[in-house]
Amino acid sequence: MGERDGSGGGGKERKAGRGPRERRPILAGPAPTEARLHEAALNHLARFAATEAGLARVLTRRVGRWAQRAAAEGMAPEAIASIVDAGRAAALVVAKRMVAAGAVDDAAFAAARARRLSRAGRSRRAIAAHxxxxxxxxxxxxxxxxxxxxxxxxxxxxxxxxRRQGPFDRNPPEEAEAARAARMKAMGALARAGFPREVAEAALDTDPAEAEARIIASRHG
Known part of the structure; x- marks a missing residue:
């Protein structure tokens, strides 16, 4: 019998020198001028709601990413710093312009987000932090x-x-000690979520049918 060659008997041959495909670095591209940041803001707002400060942060991060890529390409630090300073100032100007145009409205953003988070079970304290x-x-x-x-x-x-707790526990414990422990566990979860004690107790004392009805009503309110 002759010796087998290294081709693996008809299998696919490995090409010498081929390692994992290298990722090409992203080019810095044009400097982030006010006009380009304005276009970036419109593109962002077409997809996401934002506040004035939030939009300014998005645009400022865009300037920062450009600076990192420009540095990797060998641009002089002094030139990068000058463009970054101008870009950051432009980001604030563009964000204010979006407010003036009505494309950004902090109050409307806050109202819509507060309603959504409340329906999702977030406390006022958690909503305020968000x-x-x-x-x-x-x-x-x-x-x-x-x-x-x-x-x-x-x-x-x-x-x-x-969390399937309180009125939504499908198999509530009948034994007094176990029921007390389940209630304390639910109280602890509500406290960590930012709900005051009186609110937590009122929720836990709500009749299951009423609890379900209140949630359904809030979704259609």
């Missing part, structure tokens, strides 16, 4: 939560529903 992280000012956030009149008990019920 709005702050998105760039909504403290006064605007407070006014929004006040005007929205979010029903915290219903929000707590939505939270319990996701």
């Amino acid at each position: 709005l702050a992280a998105k760039g909504v000012g403290g006064e605007t956030a407070a006014d929004t939560l006040e005007e929205a009149g979010t029903d915290e008990v219903t929000a707590a019920l939505a939270h319990l529903r996701r």
Whole structure:
């Protein structure tokens, strides 16, 4: 019998020198001028809602990414720094322009987001923190939560529903000790989610049928 060659008996041959496909570096491209950032802002807003501060952050990060790529391509640091300074200033100008044009409205953003988060079972405290992280000012956030009149008990019920606790426990323990432990566990979960004690107790004491009805009503409200 003759010796087999290294071809693997008709299998596919390996091409010498072929390793994993190398990823080509992303080119820096044109500098982030005000006009280009304006176009980037329109593209972003076509896909996502944003606040003025949030949009400015998006555009500023775009400037930062350009700077990193330009540095990797060997552009002089002094030239990069000058363009970055101008780009950051332009990002703020563009964000304000979007507000003036009505494309960005912090109050409308806050109201829509507060309603959605409340229906999803988020507490007022958690919603306020979320709005702050998105760039909504403290006064605007407070006014929004006040005007929205979010029903915290219903929000707590939505939270319990996701966790199958309280009125939504399909197999509630009958033994007093176990029932007490289950209630304390649910109370702890609601407290960590930012719900006050009185709200948590009211939600846990809600009749299962009423609890379900309140959640359904909130979704259609």
